[in-house]
Each structure stands twice: as structure tokens, then as C-alpha cells.
Amino acid sequence: MIATALVIGFALITAAILLNLWRLFAGPTPSDRILALDTLVINAIALTVMFGIYERTAFYFEAGVLLALVGFVSSVAYAKFLLRGDIVE
Amino acid sequence: MTGAMALAELLISALIVLGGAFAFIGSWGLTRLPSLMTRLHGPTKATTLGVGSILIASMLFFPIYERSFTAHELLITMFLFITAPITANMIAKAHLHRQGHGVDPNPADSTDATIPEPERWSTFTRPPREQEPLPPAE
Numbered sequence: 001m002i003a004t005a006l007v008i009g010f011a012l013i014t015a016a017i018l019l020n021l022w023r024l025f026a027g028p029t030p031s032d033r034i035l036a037l038d039t040l041v042i043n044a045i046a047l048t049v050m051f052g053i054y055e056r057t058a059f060y061f062e063a064g065v066l067l068a069l070v071g072f073v074s075s076v077a078y079a080k081f082l083l084r085g086d087i088v089e
Numbered sequence: 090m091t092g093a094m095a096l097a098e099l100l101i102s103a104l105i106v107l108g109g110a111f112a113f114i115g116s117w118g119l120t121r122l123p124s125l126m127t128r129l130h131g132p133t134k135a136t137t138l139g140v141g142s143i144l145i146a147s148m149l150f151f152p153i154y155e156r157s158f159t160a161h162e163l164l165i166t167m168f169l170f171i172t173a174p175i176t177a178n179m180i181a182k183a184h185l186h187r188q189g190h191g192v193d194p195n196p197a198d199s200t201d202a203t204i205p206e207p208e209r210w211s212t213f214t215r216p217p218r219e220q221e222p223l224p225p226a227e
Binding site for chain 2: 002004005006008009010012013015017019022023029030034036043045050053056062069072080
């Protein structure tokens with residue numbers, strides 16, 4: 001039953017990532033692209049954790065933690081750059 | 090024991106499907122809603138909840154099936170739940186300022202395409218000057 005649920009979950013997350021990619025390319029404003037990138041990272045964390053369940057190994061959680069850290073910092077840096085034209089003042 | 094295992098399996102499967110569905114609904118909202126201030130709702134609420142339920146499923150799966158417990162899921166959950174509102178706030182702030190200066194006007198937002206009065210958005214208030222600027226050095 002978990003295998004079936006994983007197949008459904010993989011399909012849903014993949015569709016979500018495709019929708020995020022569409023928003024990333026369509027824009028129309030830079031703020032939309034930052035938001036799409038942030039959502040893309042969150043969906044990638046979900047995909048990584050689900051792949052860890054599928055492979056039955058705890059190895060992929062480090063990748064999830066790193067994605068969460070880097071995604072947050074990059075989103076804030078992009079938003080800060082849009083707001084001020086500079087990141088570290 | 091088999092009843093408990095069946096219950097755990099049902100719970101984990103339900104949480105995985107629920108998490109995928111929430112992530113999909115959040116991304117669907119990101120695609121379909123008309124303006125950035127409405128688009129912020131999808132990722133910040135639905136997608137974070139979706140990742141949260143997938144992480145809860147993982148936290149149930151590994152102790153039951155692999156007899157191993159790691160705190161990584163808890164770390165990811167805490168970090169995501171702390172940082173998602175901060176990111177949304179920063180993006181909304183950047184969008185408001187760009188819209189206020191006419192860089193990214195979007196008529197679908199209810200906000201004006203000019204700098205609004207500071208009572209409406211506190212990000213437009215100027216901080217009070219606390220002291221006189223220092224005299225030039227001699």
C-alpha cells in the first residue's frame with residue numbers, strides 16, 4: 001500500500017514541480033520568479049524525502065536539510081537584491 | 090501486532106498522498122491566481138503543509154520499518170515552518186516597493202501603483218531621526 005501511495009505522491013509532486021517551472025518561465029515580474037523558485041525548492045525537499053522512503057535509507061535527509069538551508073538563503077538574497085539593489089550593505 | 094502494522098501502513102500511505110495533494114494544490118494556486126499578493130498564499134500555506142505531512146509520514150515510517158530514528162525530519166520541519174513566512178514577507182515587501190515605484194505595476198492587485206500612505210503599509214514609514222546629524226569634522 002505504501003508503494004502505491006508513493007507512486008501517487010511522486011506523480012503529484014512532479015506535476016507540482018512542472019507547474020512551478022511554468023510560473024518560473026512565465027513570470028511576469030521578478031517577484032513571481034523568486035516565489036516560483038522558493039516553491040520549487042520546497043517541492044524538491046518533498047521529493048527528496050519521498051525518495052528516501054522509497055529507497056528505505058535515511059541518507060537523503062542530509063540533502064533535504066541542505067536544500068532547506070540553501071533555498072531559504074537564496075530566496076531572501078534575491079528578495080533583498082530586488083528591494084535594495086544590494087545584498088550585504 | 091499485524092493490526093497495528095496495518096494501521097501504521099494505512100496512516101503512512103494516507104499522509105504521503107495527502108502531502109502530495111497539498112503540494113500540488115499549492116503549486117496549482119501559484120499558477121492560477123491573478124496577482125502576486127494572491128499567489129503568495131499557495132506556496133506559503135498549502136505547500137508547506139504538504140511537505141509537513143510527507144515529513145510526518147517519514148517520521149512514522151523509519152522507526153516502524155527500519156528500527157531507526159533520526160532527528161533530521163524534525164529539523165527540516167522546524168526550519169521550513171520558521172523560514173516560509175520570512176521568505177513570503179520579504180517577497181511581498183520587494184513587490185510592494187517595486188509596485189509603488191511603478192516598476193512592476195499589476196492592476197490585479199488591490200494595492201495602488203503609487204507609494205501608498207504609510208498608515209496602510211508599515212514598510213513605507215520612514216524611521217524617525219533620533220538625533221541631529223553630527224557636525225562635520227574640523
